Amino acid sequence: MSPLESLVREASTLGDGRPGAPRVIPIRAATADESEVARVMQICNACRYCEGFCAVFPAMTRRLAFSPADAHYLANLCHNCGACLHACQYAPPHEFAVNVPQAMARVRGQTYADYAWPPSLGRLYQRNGLTLALALAAGLALFLLLAVMRQGGLNALWQAPSTGGFYAVFPHNLMVALFAPVFGWAVLALTLGVRGFWRDAAPGSASAPALAEAGNTALRLTYLGGGHGEGCNNDDDAFTLWRRRAHHATFYGFMLCFAATSVATLYHYVLGWQAPYAFDSLPKLLGTVGGVSLALGSAGLGWLNLRRHPLQGDAAQKPMDRGFIALLFLVATSGLALMLSHGSAALVTWLCLHLGAVMALFATLPYGKFAHGVFRVAALLKWAIEKRQPSRLKLADD
Ligand code: SF4
Ligand code: SF4
Structure with a gap:
C-alpha cells in the first residue's frame, strides 16, 4: 500500500481526532448522507488531487472534520460538474468508492427538504x-x-x-x-x-x-x-x-x-x-x-x-x-x-x-x-x- 493510500485509509476510517484540530460540535447526529460527505471529504483532504477544480476543495482544506452544517455548505457549493468523479483514482470500482458529486447531490436534496419553510x-x-x-x-x-x-x-x-x-x-x-x-x-x-x-x-x-x-x-x-x-x-x-x-x-x-x-x-x-x-x-x-x-x-x-x-x-x-x-x-x-x-x-x-x-x-x-x-x-x-x-x-x- 502506498504512503498516500495509508493516509487516505486512516483519514477515511478514523475521522478527525488529531491534536489541535478545531472542535466541531454537530447540532444533531449526522445522517447517513452527511456522514458519506464527511467520509469522502476526509479522503479528498488526504489526496487533494482535485484542488483546482472548484471551490469545494479549497473550502475542504480549511477543515479537518465535517459537521452536518459543513456537509450542507459544501454540498451546495458543488455544481455537480462531474470533473472530480471522472478524474478520481479512488472512484468506483475502487474499494474507497469515492463519488463526490453523488455524495454532494444527496446532501443537497436533504438541504432543500430540511430548510424548507414551512418545515x-x-x-x-x-x-x-x-x-x-x-x-x-x-x-x-x-x-x-x-x-x-x-x-x-x-x-x-x-x-x-x-x-x-x-x-x-x-x-x-x-x-x-x-x-x-x-x-x-x-x-x-x-x-x-x-x-x-x-x-x-x-x-x-x-x-x-x-x-x-x-x-x-x-x-x-x-x-x-x-x-x-x-x-x-x-x-x-x-x-x-x-x-x-x-x-x-x-x-x-x-x-x-x-x-x-x-x-x-x-x-x-x-x-x-x-x-x-x-x-x-x-x-x-x-x-x-x-x-x-x-x-x-x-x-x-x-x-x-x-x-x-x-x-x-x-x-x-x-x-x-x-x-x-x-x-x-x-x-x-x-x-x-x-x-x-x-x-x-x-x-x-x-x-x-x-x-x-x-x-x-x-x-x-x-x-x-x-x-x-x-x-x-x-x-x-x-x-x-x-x-x-x-x-x-x-x-x-x-
Ligand atoms: S475526488 Fe478522488 S482524486 Fe479528487 S481529491 Fe478526492 S480522492 Fe482525490
Ligand atoms: S462535481 Fe462538485 S465537487 Fe466535484 S469538481 Fe465538480 S463542482 Fe467540484
Missing part, C-alpha cells in the same frame, strides 16, 4: 415529480374552469375573443389577484428557508469584494467550467461547455421573461398603456427573446440530463430535475404559442395552458429544483467570505 412542506421534495404533476394539473384546471365560467361555456375555449386579446378572457386585475399572493408566498418561503441555511453556515459578514465575487461566480457559473474552463463531464470523460451554456440560456431567458412581465405591469399601472402591445414594444421583445432562450436552454438541459453519466448526481432526484426542466419548457413554449395565436381560435386554450404552467411553476418554486439556485448563491457567498478570513488550521506554536 412540513419539506416532504414535497420526497415525491417531487408527483408534486409538480399535481401542481400543473391544478393550475390547468383552475384556468380552464375560470375561462369556461367567464366566457359562458365550453365552446368559448375554441373561440377567439372579439376584442382585447387575452385580457378579454382574464382581466389584468384578476391575474394580479391570482398570481401576486402565490409569487409572494414563494419569495417568502425561499427567503426564510435560505435564512436558516445561512444561520447554520455562520459565515460572518460580507464585504463588498466578497459580494462582488459571489455575484460574479454565480452569474457566470464559473464552476461549471471544470476548473480549466473547458467545461463539465456529462456522459463520459470528455469536457463539454453545453451544460454551462444551457444553464445560462435558461436562467437569462427566465429573467428576460420576468422583465417583460415587470415592464408590462409598469406600462399598465404607471403609464396607463393597456395591452395588447405591439410586436416591437419592449414587453413583447423581452418576452420573445426570453421565451426563445428559455425554451432552448431547458430543452438543452433536458437532453443533457438524459445523457448524464449514471454515477453522477443522485438518481432519486431525477424526477425533480426532469419535472422542473419540463415545466420550464412548457412555460416557454406555451408563452410563445400564446403570442403567435393572437386573434385565433386557439388563443384561449393556449392562454389557459400558459397560465396554468406559470401558476404551477410559481407554486412549486420553494419546493422544487428552483431552490438549488438560491442555496448555491448562499454557499458561494459564504465561500467568498470564508476565503478572505484567516484559516482556523495552523501548526501549534510549541
Whole structure:
C-alpha cells in the first residue's frame, strides 16, 4: 500500500481526532448522507488531487472534520460538474468508492427538504415529480374552469375573443389577484428557508469584494467550467461547455421573461398603456427573446440530463430535475404559442395552458429544483467570505 493510500485509509476510517484540530460540535447526529460527505471529504483532504477544480476543495482544506452544517455548505457549493468523479483514482470500482458529486447531490436534496419553510412542506421534495404533476394539473384546471365560467361555456375555449386579446378572457386585475399572493408566498418561503441555511453556515459578514465575487461566480457559473474552463463531464470523460451554456440560456431567458412581465405591469399601472402591445414594444421583445432562450436552454438541459453519466448526481432526484426542466419548457413554449395565436381560435386554450404552467411553476418554486439556485448563491457567498478570513488550521506554536 502506498504512503498516500495509508493516509487516505486512516483519514477515511478514523475521522478527525488529531491534536489541535478545531472542535466541531454537530447540532444533531449526522445522517447517513452527511456522514458519506464527511467520509469522502476526509479522503479528498488526504489526496487533494482535485484542488483546482472548484471551490469545494479549497473550502475542504480549511477543515479537518465535517459537521452536518459543513456537509450542507459544501454540498451546495458543488455544481455537480462531474470533473472530480471522472478524474478520481479512488472512484468506483475502487474499494474507497469515492463519488463526490453523488455524495454532494444527496446532501443537497436533504438541504432543500430540511430548510424548507414551512418545515412540513419539506416532504414535497420526497415525491417531487408527483408534486409538480399535481401542481400543473391544478393550475390547468383552475384556468380552464375560470375561462369556461367567464366566457359562458365550453365552446368559448375554441373561440377567439372579439376584442382585447387575452385580457378579454382574464382581466389584468384578476391575474394580479391570482398570481401576486402565490409569487409572494414563494419569495417568502425561499427567503426564510435560505435564512436558516445561512444561520447554520455562520459565515460572518460580507464585504463588498466578497459580494462582488459571489455575484460574479454565480452569474457566470464559473464552476461549471471544470476548473480549466473547458467545461463539465456529462456522459463520459470528455469536457463539454453545453451544460454551462444551457444553464445560462435558461436562467437569462427566465429573467428576460420576468422583465417583460415587470415592464408590462409598469406600462399598465404607471403609464396607463393597456395591452395588447405591439410586436416591437419592449414587453413583447423581452418576452420573445426570453421565451426563445428559455425554451432552448431547458430543452438543452433536458437532453443533457438524459445523457448524464449514471454515477453522477443522485438518481432519486431525477424526477425533480426532469419535472422542473419540463415545466420550464412548457412555460416557454406555451408563452410563445400564446403570442403567435393572437386573434385565433386557439388563443384561449393556449392562454389557459400558459397560465396554468406559470401558476404551477410559481407554486412549486420553494419546493422544487428552483431552490438549488438560491442555496448555491448562499454557499458561494459564504465561500467568498470564508476565503478572505484567516484559516482556523495552523501548526501549534510549541
Ligand atoms: S475526488 Fe478522488 S482524486 Fe479528487 S481529491 Fe478526492 S480522492 Fe482525490
Ligand atoms: S462535481 Fe465538480 S463542482 Fe462538485 S465537487 Fe466535484 S469538481 Fe467540484
